[in-house]
Amino acid sequence: MKFIDTSRDRWHTITGEDGPMVTLTPTAYSLLTLIQWNGVRNSWPADMPVGVIFPNDADIEDLVGDLPRLSVVALHFPKWIDGRAYSQARLLRSRFRFAGEVRATGEVLVDMMPLLKRTGFDAAVMRHDQSLDAAERALRFFPGHYQADVNEHRPLFARPPEEAYSNVEDFNQAGSAI
Amino acid sequence: MYQYTSFDKLFVKQRAAQFRDQLERNLAGTLSDDDFRPLRLQNGWYVQRHAPMLRVAVPYGELSSKQLRTLGRIAREFDRGYGHFTTRQNLQYNWIPLTKSADVMEALAAVDMHGIQTSGNCIRNITSDCFAGVAADEIVDPRPYCEILRQWSTLNPEFAFLPRKFKIAVTGAVEDRAAIAWHDIGLQLLKNEAGEIGFKVLVGGGMGRTPVIGTVIRDFLPWQQILVFIEAVVRVYNRYGRRDNMYKARIKILVKAEGQRFIDDVNQEFKNILERDVDGTEQIIPQAEFDRVAACFKLPEGVAPIAGSKLHVPADAPASFKRWTERNVHAHQIAGYRAVTLSLKRTGQAPGDATDSQMELAADLADQFSSGELRVSHDQNLVLPWVKESDLFALWEAARAASFATPNIGLLTDMIACPGGDFCGLANARSIPIAADLTARFDDIDELYDIGDIDLHISGCINSCGHHHSGHIGILGVDKDGKEWYQVSLGGLDGSAISGNASTPGKVIGPSFAAEEVADVIEAVLDTYREQRTAAGERFIDTVKRIGLDPFKTAANAQRRTTAQNA
Numbered sequence: 001m002k003f004i005d006t007s008r009d010r011w012h013t014i015t016g017e018d019g020p021m022v023t024l025t026p027t028a029y030s031l032l033t034l035i036q037w038n039g040v041r042n043s044w045p046a047d048m049p050v051g052v053i054f055p056n057d058a059d060i061e062d063l064v065g066d067l068p069r070l071s072v073v074a075l076h077f078p079k080w081i082d083g084r085a086y087s088q089a090r091l092l093r094s095r096f097r098f099a100g101e102v103r104a105t106g107e108v109l110v111d112m113m114p115l116l117k118r119t120g121f122d123a124a125v126m127r128h129d130q131s132l133d134a135a136e137r138a139l140r141f142f143p144g145h146y147q148a149d150v151n152e153h154r155p156l157f158a159r160p161p162e163e164a165y166s167n168v169e170d171f172n173q174a175g176s177a178i
Numbered sequence: 179m180y181q182y183t184s185f186d187k188l189f190v191k192q193r194a195a196q197f198r199d200q201l202e203r204n205l206a207g208t209l210s211d212d213d214f215r216p217l218r219l220q221n222g223w224y225v226q227r228h229a230p231m232l233r234v235a236v237p238y239g240e241l242s243s244k245q246l247r248t249l250g251r252i253a254r255e256f257d258r259g260y261g262h263f264t265t266r267q268n269l270q271y272n273w274i275p276l277t278k279s280a281d282v283m284e285a286l287a288a289v290d291m292h293g294i295q296t297s298g299n300c301i302r303n304i305t306s307d308c309f310a311g312v313a314a315d316e317i318v319d320p321r322p323y324c325e326i327l328r329q330w331s332t333l334n335p336e337f338a339f340l341p342r343k344f345k346i347a348v349t350g351a352v353e354d355r356a357a358i359a360w361h362d363i364g365l366q367l368l369k370n371e372a373g374e375i376g377f378k379v380l381v382g383g384g385m386g387r388t389p390v391i392g393t394v395i396r397d398f399l400p401w402q403q404i405l406v407f408i409e410a411v412v413r414v415y416n417r418y419g420r421r422d423n424m425y426k427a428r429i430k431i432l433v434k435a436e437g438q439r440f441i442d443d444v445n446q447e448f449k450n451i452l453e454r455d456v457d458g459t460e461q462i463i464p465q466a467e468f469d470r471v472a473a474c475f476k477l478p479e480g481v482a483p484i485a486g487s488k489l490h491v492p493a494d495a496p497a498s499f500k501r502w503t504e505r506n507v508h509a510h511q512i513a514g515y516r517a518v519t520l521s522l523k524r525t526g527q528a529p530g531d532a533t534d535s536q537m538e539l540a541a542d543l544a545d546q547f548s549s550g551e552l553r554v555s556h557d558q559n560l561v562l563p564w565v566k567e568s569d570l571f572a573l574w575e576a577a578r579a580a581s582f583a584t585p586n587i588g589l590l591t592d593m594i595a596c597p598g599g600d601f602c603g604l605a606n607a608r609s610i611p612i613a614a615d616l617t618a619r620f621d622d623i624d625e626l627y628d629i630g631d632i633d634l635h636i637s638g639c640i641n642s643c644g645h646h647h648s649g650h651i652g653i654l655g656v657d658k659d660g661k662e663w664y665q666v667s668l669g670g671l672d673g674s675a676i677s678g679n680a681s682t683p684g685k686v687i688g689p690s691f692a693a694e695e696v697a698d699v700i701e702a703v704l705d706t707y708r709e710q711r712t713a714a715g716e717r718f719i720d721t722v723k724r725i726g727l728d729p730f731k732t733a734a735n736a737q738r739r740t741t742a743q744n745a
Contacts, residue, residue: 081216081299083339087416090336094455110209111200111217118335131208134199141196144185146329153457155405156185156329157467164185 001113001139002123003132004103011051011072026050031074034058041066053105056084060091067098075121077106086119093120093150113138118149179240179551180325180474182290189332193294194287197221198280205277220300220338222293223279226603230279232271233296234286236554238306238324238348239267243541243550248289250537256282261537263522263530265594265645266345267305267554268296272601294332299340301331301412305347307355308555311475312517312563314509318367318375320350322472323401326463330405337412341419342427344412345384354673356556359383359392359681360648362429363411368398375401381411381444382433385642389683390430395441401468403448405461410447414440477512478549478564484514487567499574501585501623507570514567518548520560520582521592525617528610529595530558539580547573557594559587588676589626590634590704591617594645598638598655599662605638607655607662607693612636615697629704631676632718647683648672650719651700656690663690666699668730669722676717687731692740702733 011031014024020033026044031051044050051072054063063073073092075085085104092098103123104116110130117139126135143165148155152166182190200217203209209217222233234249241249249269253261256278257271264270274282286292296303304324311319327346331337337344347356350367358364364380376398383392399407415429418436433440451458489507491500508517520540523529532540540560544552547569548562555561560582565573577583586592593616596602598609613636620626635649639656646652652667670684671677691699704718706729711721722730 080213081339082421083299083337084417084421086336086339087413094457095450097456109213111213114333115335115338134203134208137199138196141192141199142189142333143192144189145335146189146332147334148457148460149335154460157326157464157470158460 001117001121001135002101003135004123004125006125013053031072037066041069044069051101051103054088056082056088060088060096064096067092067096067100070098070100072101072103072123073098074103074105077104077108077112080107080109080112083115086115089116089120090150110135110138114142118145118151120150179242180237180321180471187287187290190287190290190292190294191284193221193292193333194280194283197283201276201280216298216339218276218279219298220295221279221283222296223276224297224603225276226272226601229273230276231601232274232279232282232293233264234269234271234291234293235296235303236267236269236291237328238304238310238321239308239554239556240310240321241552241554242289243544243552245289245291246537246541246544246552248285248291250534250541252282252285253537254534260531260533262528262597263532263554263558263560265556265558265596265643266303267308267556268303269554270597272597297343299342299344300338301334301340301344301346304328304331305345305356305361305556307349307351308553308557308559308561309355309508309517309563310350310553312510312512312515313351313353313355314511315352316350316511317352317369318350319472319475320348320365320367321475322468323350323365323367323377323404324348325471325474326467327404327408330408330461337416340412340416341421342424342429344415344429346408353675354679354681357645357648357672357674357681359673360385360645361392363408364392365404367401370398377401377404377407379407379411382430382440383681384428384430385645385647385683386428387425387640388430388434389642389647390434391681391683392430393433393441395444402463405463406451406458407444407448409461410444410451414443414447418443478551481512481515481549481564483512484566484568487514489516489567489570495571498578498583498585498623499571501627502574502583503570505585505587505589506583507565516565516567516570518562518565518570518573518577519555519587520562520577520580521584521586522559522582523586523592523617524581524584525621528597529593529613532560536580536582540582543573543576543580543582546576557587557592559592585623586626588631590620590629590632591626593617593634593636594649595636596638596644598636598644602638602643604641605655606640606657607638607664609636609638609644609653609655612653612655612664612693612696616700619697619701628708628714630717633670633672633674633677634700635670645672646670648677648681649684650677650722651703652684653696653700658690662693664693664696665690666696666703666734668703668727669719671719677719685727687727687734689741691734691738695737695739695741698737699734702737703730706730706733 053074204214224231347361348365349356366378379396380392549564553561595613599605635645636653637644637646654665667684673681
């Protein structure tokens with residue numbers, strides 16, 4: 001999981017005084033709202049890196065045609081207990097084979113990390129009050145899981161016994177000591 | 179019983195470690211109470227009226243004597259010496275301080291127990307028939323399927339924050355003793371003409387403010403595909419279920435609102451998973467995995483058919499033993515064996531409650547008479563599933579000494595009741611005093627027998643934990659002007675045989691009654707039944723169906739004293 005410090009991140013949103021700007025000039029590493037993207041998608045230069053911030057109440061299927069052009073899809077948690085973006089991420093990875101960055105934005109908390117990682121997020125912008133240490137620890141409690149996920153395509157029952165645990169080394173170092 | 183593997187044991191232990199980390203951050207002030215709340219809920223920790231409540235998962239209601247002893251010890255050492263068995267086959271404690279919660283989770287983990295997903299907006303503990311694996315009318319033993327579903331639902335990362343809670347019930351018998359039509363997903367195991375096993379799948383049942391009976395979405399789904407199909411259902415729900423209003427957030431509202439479109443969406447999603455997802459077909463359950471899990475549910479050691487055995491009641495046996503064999507002893511699929519219900523419905527204790535020493539005694543009875551195994555029933559009793567017919571008399575004497583032998587199973591005083599306003603922070607009114615009034619008023623066993631088979635269900639609020647919608651008589655606590663009132667409904671059906679194998683919500687018989695009127699109202703309703711029934715054989719619910727609600731309304735309204743003055 002890549003923890004993003006927005007002040008150092010090369011990806012940037014394009015916001016004016018009244019919120020996201022509607023007319024914009026393409027610049028590299030722009031992270032556009034879906035409305036912005038829909039306005040410029042036909043004219044965006046093919047070689048200019050772009051990402052889209054996708055709302056959690058829209059159908060992720062609608063983005064499928066654009067995925068080859070996107071480097072980042074930022075999925076949104078308006079509240080951290082609103083779990084719709086987990087399904088969006090899972091579909092992006094497992095169904096649509098999206099290989100770019102899937103970034104968690106909005107109210108992103110330490111204790112969401114295992115869920116984010118397993119549903120296909122590989123980057124997170126945590127809420128400002130969250131601890132990086134606690135987030136890294138949260139990723140290490142479980143050396144293995146029952147279900148398949150985007151990182152391990154086989155459920156426990158389909159794995160040979162010696163592969164039951166996926167991150168057992170991490171676990172030996174950290175999780176069990178707590 | 180399912181035997182935990184080293185993986186299962188480590189998993190539960192690490193869940194306890196994860197919870198301790200969260201608790202410590204909360205106590206240190208780095209995890210706010212608001213952010214901690216959903217985390218502790220998914221480990222079974224509610225904050226209640228007096229103290230946190232802990233709900234311990236009893237997967238599909240199966241318990242070992244060792245586990246029950248530990249539950250008793252926790253009641254004694256951390257609580258005030260008792261616990262409450264729920265309609266979802268779980269156990270609740272009411273008085274454990276939150277600061278001790280991590281210690282309790284570790285004590286539970288030591289006997290392969292936990293509170294994972296017993297609360298919160300996630301897939302809850304999976305429930306089943308309390309006679310699973312022993313019922314005489316069983317078509318397919320549901321327990322291996324329940325266990326596979328338990329594993330699939332445990333910490334499923336995509337479905338940890340659904341719009342609302344999600345409950346799955348599974349049955350594999352002719353009679354539905356798991357009220358499957360009242361669940362978010364109800365599964366009925368059956369065999370097709372070729373003898374293949376599959377599921378009839380119902381979706382969108384539920385109680386609460388808007389009682390809804392589940393809709394059949396598949397008549398026969400091959401068992402190997404069940405995880406894929408449930409994933410499709412829950413994914414459609416996670417994406418499209420309402421999140422703007424918690425009273426409209428259950429899947430039943432989505433199913434009602436969308437109708438056929440919901441069914442089409444699920445079927446399309448099911449197809450997409452199998453045909454398009456990188457890992458879709460990996461979730462088809464292999465025969466080897468089924469066999470591994472099913473091997474845990476083979477007959478307990480020493481249990482084998484006993485030729486020539488039959489339930490023998492000596493002519494000089496006490497009448498109470500005969501009655502106990504009629505009410506508390508149930509048919510079994512192995513010749514010479516019976517399942518026996520230990521009644522947790524008796525004077526002086528709330529329905530479903532057991533003290534620490536009663537839990538230990540029940541564990542002893544399980545060791546002595548039932549291969550060390552027990553079940554928690556949906557009706558809030560304990561069941562011993564493996565009792566030899568030749569041991570029944572000895573068991574009866576031992577159960578009587580432990581106050582477990584009230585011969586009232588299926589009768590009026592075998593009522594379902596939630597903890598209500600005495601404990602629950604959500605309740606509008608108390609349930610336990612109403613249950614106590616009724617238990618005291620109908621303490622004559624002859625009268626109970628004369629009234630016969632009946633389901634009486636009490637909920638302290640519209641959340642319906644006491645299943646009032648599905649009671650032949652339902653009592654619902656409501657709050658008006660800060661006082662406790664009770665709505666009475668008749669004709670609810672939970673899907674069981676005495677409910678005619680049908681499910682339907684009861685109908686309210688009029689404005690709510692004052693607390694002190696309730697027992698009179700119930701008595702008047704029952705008197706009306708006894709006057710109106712065609713023969714001693716006609717059950718209460720059948721009389722209600724035949725003559726309608728009016729005679730009962732008239733009798734109930736005649737009991738109004740407080741409410742008449744206020745009208």
